[in-house]
Amino acid sequence: MRQLKALEEKETLRVIGLMSGTSADGLDAVLTEITGSGTGTRVRTLGFVSLPYPDEARAAILRLASGESGGSRELTQFHFWLGQRSLEACLAVCRAAGVPPETVDLVGSHGQTLYHLPQAESYLGASVRGTLQLGEASVICEGLGCPVVSDFRVRDLAAGGQGAPLVPYAEYLLYRRETETVGLQNLGGIGNLTVLPAGGQPEETFAFDTGPGNMVIDQLAEWFTGGAKRFDPDGELAARGHVSEPLLAWMMLDPYLQKAPPKTTGREFYGTEYVNRLLEKAAEDHLSPEDVLATATRFTAACVRVAVRDFCPVKPDLLVVGGGGCRNATLMRDLRGELSIPVLTNEDLGLDSDAKEAVAFAVLANECIHGNANNLCAVTGASHPVVMGKISV
Numbered sequence: 001m002r003q004l005k006a007l008e009e010k011e012t013l014r015v016i017g018l019m020s021g022t023s024a025d026g027l028d029a030v031l032t033e034i035t036g037s038g039t040g041t042r043v044r045t046l047g048f049v050s051l052p053y054p055d056e057a058r059a060a061i062l063r064l065a066s067g068e069s070g071g072s073r074e075l076t077q078f079h080f081w082l083g084q085r086s087l088e089a090c091l092a093v094c095r096a097a098g099v100p101p102e103t104v105d106l107v108g109s110h111g112q113t114l115y116h117l118p119q120a121e122s123y124l125g126a127s128v129r130g131t132l133q134l135g136e137a138s139v140i141c142e143g144l145g146c147p148v149v150s151d152f153r154v155r156d157l158a159a160g161g162q163g164a165p166l167v168p169y170a171e172y173l174l175y176r177r178e179t180e181t182v183g184l185q186n187l188g189g190i191g192n193l194t195v196l197p198a199g200g201q202p203e204e205t206f207a208f209d210t211g212p213g214n215m216v217i218d219q220l221a222e223w224f225t226g227g228a229k230r231f232d233p234d235g236e237l238a239a240r241g242h243v244s245e246p247l248l249a250w251m252m253l254d255p256y257l258q259k260a261p262p263k264t265t266g267r268e269f270y271g272t273e274y275v276n277r278l279l280e281k282a283a284e285d286h287l288s289p290e291d292v293l294a295t296a297t298r299f300t301a302a303c304v305r306v307a308v309r310d311f312c313p314v315k316p317d318l319l320v321v322g323g324g325g326c327r328n329a330t331l332m333r334d335l336r337g338e339l340s341i342p343v344l345t346n347e348d349l350g351l352d353s354d355a356k357e358a359v360a361f362a363v364l365a366n367e368c369i370h371g372n373a374n375n376l377c378a379v380t381g382a383s384h385p386v387v388m389g390k391i392s393v
Contacts (some may be wrong), residue, residue, distance in 0.1 A: 187325025235330025
């Protein structure tokens with residue numbers, strides 16, 4: 001406890017943020033210096049690395065995340081494997097930044113979501129909701145010798161929330177403007193939209209998952225290339241095809257798009273089963289792989305348009321896009337075609353799109369050790385503010 005007290009009293013902390021997303025393509029690590037907390041938070045990025053998962057590891061993550069395989073033995077193995085991998089990422093980002101690992105004060109680790117169940121289901125005679133993020137924090141703590149904050153989502157879920165999205169709290173601290181309403185669209189595996197009303201308070205921030213980001217596109221690219229590609233680089237494959245209006249119309253019937261926030265989704269909805277249904281529908285229309293990819297890419301952009309049109313009580317003046325999707329030129333072209341507001345990237349603001357979510361978990365960890373509630377009830381649906389994160393010391 002003395003170690004935590006010392007951190008609370010330091011003006012500036014060196015904090016590593018770790019993020020492994022629904023795309024399961026790798027582990028991101030960012031080294032930051034964070035000064036202050038709450039609305040006085042200031043962040044400086046010192047270094048960023050992304051460690052790709054070997055093909056065997058990615059296949060294991062996707063299989064475990066399907067919810068249909070794996071048992072207690074394999075989940076235990078994966079939990080500690082990812083803890084070791086997370087420690088390696090911490091050491092790698094320290095090397096990249098030229099910073100001694102022993103000078104790191106704190107780590108915020110998201111872990112890997114293997115299953116997210118925000119809607120209650122019957123189990124053993126009870127109504128149960130839940131979420132599972134693995135990656136043993138004690139392995140990181142032992143290796144670096146500093147506190148680690150992990151397993152953020154469960155506290156919000158216990159308070160009646162969806163356990164997601166969590167990044168909007170950090171976005172409020174770092175992106176809000178007095179005279180413009182800012183929309184922040186993350187395009188990782190899943191698409192997440194945050195809207196920060198001009199001059200607004202934290203409780204006025206609203207956010208929700210818009211639907212698939214890169215998840216469907218990535219699965220299609222891997223399928224059509226026989227595993228040669230994990231994604232569609234720069235949207236090149238989609239750019240060769242044409243959008244099928246009938247297939248797009250069928251995709252737009254997706255019930256998730258009509259559901260009002262708070263809402264969240266993931267691989268359990270847009271995973272292999274969804275893609276198989278999509279491929280069956282495309283086969284009926286005799287579509288080429290490129291046409292299917294072009295249509296799926298347009299669908300991701302259309303999901304954002306529907307989200308802004310139907311569920312944003314305050315419309316954004318501009319949209320800042322982050323995550324891997326902002327590297328997809330075809331997707332960005334489609335987004336600009338779907339929306340009538342300026343569509344920028346984090347790089348246009350002098351920031352790093354790849355590091356954005358990892359930075360968010362560094363910020364959430366900093367808030368946790370300062371005892372600050374770090375969820376947004378209007379976003380997650382929680383009944384009250386909570387301090388998210390379990391602390392390993």
